[in-house]
Amino acid sequence: xxxxxxxxxxxxxxxxxxxxxxxxxxxxxxxxxxxxxxxxxxxxxxxxxxxxxxxxxxxxxxxxxxxxxxxxxxxxxxxxxxxxxxxxxxxxxxxxxxxxxxxxxxxxxxxxxxxxxxxxxxxxxxxxxxxxxxxxxxxxxxxxxxxxxxxxxxxxxxxxxxxxxxxxxxxxxxxxxxxxxxxxxxxxxxxxxxxxxxxxxxxxxxxxxxxxxxxxxxxxxxxxxxxxxxxxxxxxxxxxxxxxxxxxxxxxxxxxxxxxxxxxxxxxxxxxxxxxxxxxxxxxxxxxxxxxxxxxxxxxxxxxxxxxxxxxxxxxxxxxxxxxxx
Amino acid sequence: xxxxxxxxxxxxxxxxxxxxxxxxxxxxxxxxxxxxxxxxxxxxxxxxxxxxxxxxxxxxxxxxxxxxxxxxxxxxxxxxxxxxxxxxxxxxxxxxxxxxxxxxxxxxxxxxxxxxxxxxxxxxxxxxxxxxxxxxxxxxxxxxxxxxxxxxxxxxxxxxxxxxxxxxxxxxxxxxxxxxxxxxxxxxxxxxxxxxxxxxxxxxxxxxxxxxxxxxxxxxxxxxxxxxxxxxxxxxxxxxxxxxxxxxxxxxxxxxxxxxxxx
Numbered sequence: 001x002x003x004x005x006x007x008x009x010x011x012x013x014x015x016x017x018x019x020x021x022x023x024x025x026x027x028x029x030x031x032x033x034x035x036x037x038x039x040x041x042x043x044x045x046x047x048x049x050x051x052x053x054x055x056x057x058x059x060x061x062x063x064x065x066x067x068x069x070x071x072x073x074x075x076x077x078x079x080x081x082x083x084x085x086x087x088x089x090x091x092x093x094x095x096x097x098x099x100x101x102x103x104x105x106x107x108x109x110x111x112x113x114x115x116x117x118x119x120x121x122x123x124x125x126x127x128x129x130x131x132x133x134x135x136x137x138x139x140x141x142x143x144x145x146x147x148x149x150x151x152x153x154x155x156x157x158x159x160x161x162x163x164x165x166x167x168x169x170x171x172x173x174x175x176x177x178x179x180x181x182x183x184x185x186x187x188x189x190x191x192x193x194x195x196x197x198x199x200x201x202x203x204x205x206x207x208x209x210x211x212x213x214x215x216x217x218x219x220x221x222x223x224x225x226x227x228x229x230x231x232x233x234x235x236x237x238x239x240x241x242x243x244x245x246x247x248x249x250x251x252x253x254x255x256x257x258x259x260x261x262x263x264x265x266x267x268x269x270x271x272x273x274x275x276x277x278x279x280x281x282x283x284x285x286x287x288x289x290x291x292x293x294x295x296x297x298x299x300x301x302x303x304x305x306x307x308x309x310x311x312x313x314x315x316x317x318x319x320x321x322x323x324x325x326x
Numbered sequence: 327x328x329x330x331x332x333x334x335x336x337x338x339x340x341x342x343x344x345x346x347x348x349x350x351x352x353x354x355x356x357x358x359x360x361x362x363x364x365x366x367x368x369x370x371x372x373x374x375x376x377x378x379x380x381x382x383x384x385x386x387x388x389x390x391x392x393x394x395x396x397x398x399x400x401x402x403x404x405x406x407x408x409x410x411x412x413x414x415x416x417x418x419x420x421x422x423x424x425x426x427x428x429x430x431x432x433x434x435x436x437x438x439x440x441x442x443x444x445x446x447x448x449x450x451x452x453x454x455x456x457x458x459x460x461x462x463x464x465x466x467x468x469x470x471x472x473x474x475x476x477x478x479x480x481x482x483x484x485x486x487x488x489x490x491x492x493x494x495x496x497x498x499x500x501x502x503x504x505x506x507x508x509x510x511x512x513x514x515x516x517x518x519x520x521x522x523x524x525x526x527x528x529x530x531x532x533x534x535x536x537x538x539x540x541x542x543x544x545x546x547x548x549x550x551x552x553x554x555x556x557x558x559x560x561x562x563x564x565x566x567x568x569x570x571x572x573x574x575x576x577x578x579x580x581x582x583x584x585x586x587x588x589x
Contacts, residue, residue: 023564047420048500054414055429062435062468065447068454073413134339136467143343150350152577154531155568156547160554161353164563169369171356178371201353204346215538262440264534269554279442286446286538297450304443311438 073297092298109278113260116199120207120256128211151205159269162198190272198270199260206255214248250318254311261307357411361563368558379564389565392549400529403468407525411476419484437474460541467535476521483517523580
């Protein structure tokens with residue numbers, strides 16, 4: 001907002017501004033004049049007005065829940081016993097490292113997210129490149145829209161639709177059997193295959209958008225220049241296109257990794273007993289009564305810390321000048 | 327372009343695009359097709375076709391109630407998230423603000439925390455504050471998730487706003503509030519519309535937050551999830567198809583609207 005103060009301006013003294021309609025009525029009313037005089041037209045009051053609500057919201061709701069989660073993760077019982085108050089301990093964190101039942105799914109979850117991220121990158125990169133550089137600008141919106149529309153269907157609907165494809169009597173198995181390739185259905189559902197198929201299906205968009213916007217910004221003249229200087233397609237890709245799309249790769253991979261570490265609906269519907277990953281473990285600790293909450297909170301803190309620091313490290317190592325979220 | 331691409335890479339790129347489109351559309355198409363199957367179970371091939379599942383869905387009280395409940399939550403979420411998001415964006419873009427980068431990072435925090443952790447920390451938070459699970463808690467959770475995206479969209483738009491627009495309004499006699507209402511808000515309209523559509527779509531689609539924060543009333547994703555778990559029939563497909571078609575129509579209309587207002 002502009003810094004000029006209003007009180008002494010000649011316009012106000014002449015009784016202007018004169019707005020027609022409801023704005024004029026509102027501005028003329030005493031209550032409005034009083035409020036504005038007190039709030040919006042004093043620099044200090046305006047600053048406070050601008051400051052208080054957003055900062056309260058951020059402090060309360062962006063930091064508050066994480067803080068409470070960290071606090072409860074250190075408690076030995078929750079709710080704290082009435083006598084003697086809260087009892088703080090590190091046992092919940094130690095339990096995680098002592099118990100393979102928790103530790104193994106965690107490692108599995110990290111590896112799973114890593115593989116999903118890599119696969120998504122390899123699948124989506126050529127697609128993003130095609131839309132950004134090969135499609136004529138006139139058709140570009142349409143080509144992009146065709147990729148976006150499936151993502152407007154919700155998480156559950158998309159996960160459910162994967163079952164249609166991969167179930168024992170789903171499209172793939174029925175087709176293969178009709179063609180005579182197999183006698184009995186291949187069990188694809190409730191395996192790592194169906195889980196990663198579903199997760200890639202859910203989150204490819206988070207890779208597509210950053211990659212597309214990074215590749216689109218690469219000037220065609222640079223690629224032309226490389227070609228004029230005798231670089232073949234492969235060399236042009238390795239020496240020009242890839243380095244210049246690094247920003248997109250870094251933010252796309254970070255987003256996909258963070259999302260697939262915490263994926264929740266897909267394992268419930270597409271995973272089986274052999275594919276238990278960490279989010280399911282955490283979620284079961286929050287079912288029912290609250291006596292397991294401290295453990296669940298501790299595991300959540302571990303997961304948050306590890307995934308955020310992995311991504312932070314990745315950005316530091318691979319990072320371009322600026323990594324944006326969107 | 328053609329001169330620099332021998333045909334082989336171009337064909338490969340084009341093939342990868344179309345294969346990816348097929349990958350994205352195939353499951354949803356199969357899901358829609360299954361909703362016309364005249365049998366009580368989900369299995370291919372489809373030999374008899376019927377519309378009766380749609381008739382059943384449109385009379386299903388549970389479904390209609392879930393639609394209403396989801397719309398209620400989405401509209402409240404959109405209202406709150408837009409107001410708070412714009413407010414935070416204005417604060418971050420204000421002149422002479424101290425710690426801008428830190429405020430921005432904190433404002434974006436809910437967007438980088440994995441969804442499950444977000445939901446669980448909110449579950450703990452509302453329990454500490456003695457807020458019951460249910461409508462209010464869901465709206466709070468959805469708003470928290472949507473705010474960072476509104477902030478980013480509004481900030482991007484604010485950055486391109488010429489400074490002298492406000493000055494001009496002030497010179498013409500508007501006070502700060504009027505200048506905000508009549509100049510800043512209209513200038514932000516494309517970002518606001520984009521942000522609101524994002525809020526509506528994410529709120530209607532959200533599963534994990536609703537799962538942990540919800541009470542006894544089911545939103546649309548919760549209802550579909552419960553039905554999938556309790557045994558599958560093509561009724562779910564019809565239900566999902568109705569939801570899918572309506573959200574896609576809203577999205578396409580919104581896309582059309584924002585594109586037109588941009589040019």
